[in-house]
Amino acid sequence: MTQNHFGPTRLDAALVPLIAQKWGTPVYLHDRAFIEQSCDQLLNMPNAFGLHVRYAMKANSDRTVLRVVTGKGLDLDCSSVDEAARAHSAGIPYDRMMLTTQEVPLGQEREELEGMIRNGLKYNVCSLTQYRLIADFAKQAGIDLSIRVHPGASGGGESQTRDTGSEYSCFGVHLNDIPTVVEMARDKGLRFTQVHVHIGSGGDPEKWRENIDRELGFVRSYFPDAGTVSFGGGLKVARMPGEKQADINELGTYAAARLKEFKEQTGRALRMEIEPGTFVVANSGYIITRVMDKKLTNEMNFLLVDGGMELLSRPLLYGSEHPISIVGQDGTLRSSEYDSYSVGTATPYGIVGRCCESGDSVRLDNEGTIVPVQVAEAEIGDYVVIGGTGAYSESMSPENYNSHRKAPAVMKMKDAELVLIRKRQVREQLVQNELDVDL
Template structure:
C-alpha cells in the first residue's frame, strides 16, 4: 500500500493566506487525509498472528487528532496519567489505552490510576518500584500486567536525546532485574501477558530488527504467559529531501518471520504490537509563520518570523531539520526546499523567531549556530511555512516562553474544508493560575 503524502511533499500554497487571514499567524496546520492514510498503512503491516497498533499520543495529543487516529482503529499509548485523562476527556475509553510512564502515582493520583485500570487501561510496569506498588492491587483484582524491559544494549534513537535503550537511558525494568520482578510476580500469582521494548525514535531500521531478535529471546526465557510482544515505535520518517523513510512493509515481514520461527520453536503464537507516533502525524503538519522583519548584516541575512522555538523546539533540542517553503501574500509559492523548486536565483537567509535566544532558528548546526536556508527572497508580510511539524511540535513546545501565547491549530478535512481545532491562547490565560500574594 502506498501512502498518499501530504506535508513537506505537497503544500497547497493557495491555502496559506486564506488560513492566515481567517485565524492569524503563527498557526499549526494538519491534514486529516494524511493521518488516516498513515494509520491504514500501519494497520496493513505484515504480521504473523495478529497486529495491534497503538498511537504514541505524546507526538500530538490534540483531541481532534486523537479522534481521527482512534477512529481509524488505532489505540493509544499514554506517557502520563494526565495523557490518559486527557484522552478520556476526548471520548476515548480507558480500555483503548496503555500507560507507559516514569511516574509513580501516589495519593489521589494513585486512586485515579486504579480506577483507570479497573476501567480497562493496560498498565505497563516500567520499574521494580512500580511493580511493588501495583502488585497487591493487581492480584486482588485479577489483572494481568505488561512489562517494559530495558534491553541492556545499545539503543536505536536518531540522536542521544532520542535513544531510550542505551546504558544512558533509564526507561523500563532493566534486563538484569527482570528475573527478580518475575519471581515476585510468580509468588503473587500475577501474569505478565505483554512484553514491551522501545529503543528510540527515528533510528536505523537495522537496530529495530535487532531489537525484535533480542526481545523474542527474553520473552522465550522469562515470560511464558506473554501473548503479545510490543516492539515499540520510533519508525523513521523522511521530513527532508534525501532522508530515507522506514520501510514498514520490510520491517513487518521480518517481524512476521521471526514470530513464526518463535512459534515453531515454542508452540506459542504471539500477537505483534507497535506504538508509532511520528510516523502517524509528522508529515501531516505545517507551521505557518509571517515575516515581520528583515535584517541584512555583513555576516548573514536574517528573516524574523512571528513564530520560532516556542512553536518548534526540535531544531534546538535535537538538531532536527524541517523543510521550508516561501509563500507570497497572494498564495504564490516562491520556493520549496523540500522539492528544491526553483533551483536557481535563491538567497541565503537565517530564519529566526521572536524569542530572546540565539538558538531560536529553524535550522542549527551541531554547535547551535544558525544555518542559513537557501530560499527565494521574500518580502515582509510573506509567509515562511515549515513542514514536517505534525509530531513533537505543538505537544512539546516550550509555550509561553517570553510570554508568547500558544497559537491555534487548523485541520484540513478529507473534503478540503478548513476547520479550527484549537483556539489561540488569550493573554489572560498566561496569568490565570498566578496568585496575588502580599509579601
C-alpha cells in the same frame, strides 16, 4: 507550480494566506487525509498472528487528532496519567489505552490510576518500584500486567536524546532486574501477558530488527504467559529530501518471519504490537509563520518570523531539520526546499523566531550555530511555512516563553474544508493561575 510538497503529503500554497487571514499567524495546520492514510498503512503492516497498533499520543495529543486516529482503529499509548485522563475527556475509553510512564503515582493520583485500570487501562510496569506499588492492587483486582524491558541496547537514532534503550537511558526494567521481577510476580500469582521494548525514535531499521530478535529471546526465557510482544515505535519518517523513511512492509515481513520461527520452536503464537507516533502525524503538519522583519549583519541575512522555538523546539533540542517553503502574500509558491524549487535565485537566510534566545532558529548545526537556508527572496508580510511539524511540535514546545501565547491549530478535512481545532490562547490565560499575594 501551484502545490507545496513536503515529504509524502502536499499542501496547496494558496491556502496559506487564507488560513493566515482567518486565524492569524503563527498557526499550526494538520492534514486529516494524511493522518488516516498513515493509519491505514500501519494497520496493513504484514504480521504473523495478529497486529495491534497503538498511537503514541505524546507525539500530538490534540483531541481532534486523537479522535481521527482512534476512529481509524488505532488504540493509544499514554505517557502519563494526565495523558490518559486527557484522552478520556476526548471520549476515548480507558480500555483502548496503555500507560507507559516514568511516574510513580501516589495519593489522589494513585487512586485515579487504579480507577482507570479497573476500567480497562493496560498498565505497563516500567520499574521495580512501580511493580512493588501495583502488585497488591493487581492481585486484588485480578488483572494481568504488561512490562517494559530495558534491553541495554541503542536504537541507533541520530540523537542521543531520543535513544531510550541504551545504558545511558532509564526507561523500563533493566534486563538485570527481570529475574527478580519475574520471581516476585510468580510468588504473588501475577502474570505478565505482554512484553514491551522501545529503543528510541528515528532509529536505524537494522537496530529495530535486532530489537525484535533480542526481545523474543528474553520473552522465551522469562515470560511464559506473554501472548503479546510490543516492538515499540520509533519508525523513521523522511521529513527532508534525501532522508530514507522506514519501510513498513519490510519491517513487518521481518517481524512476521521471526514470530513464525518462535512459534515453530516454542508452540507459542504471539500477537505483535507497535506504538508509532511520529510515523502517524509528523508529515501531516505544518507551521505557518509570517515574515515580520529582515536584518543584515556582516555574516548573515536574517528573516525574522513570528513563530520559532516556542512552536517548534526540535531544531534546538535535537538538531532536527524541517523543510522550509516561502509563500507569497498572494498565495504563490516562491520556493520549496523539499522540492528544490525556487522562483528566481535562492538566497541564504538565517530564519529565526521572536524569542530572546540565540538558538531560536529553524536550522542549527551541532554547535548550536544558526545555519542559513536557501530560499527565494522573501519580503515582509510573506509566509515561511515549516513542514514535517505534525509530531513533537505543539505537544512539547516551551509555550508561553517570553509570554508568547500558544498558537491555534487548524485541520484540513478530507473535503478540503478548513476547521479550527484549537483556539489561540488569550492573554488572560497567561496569568489565570497566578495569585495576588500581599507583600
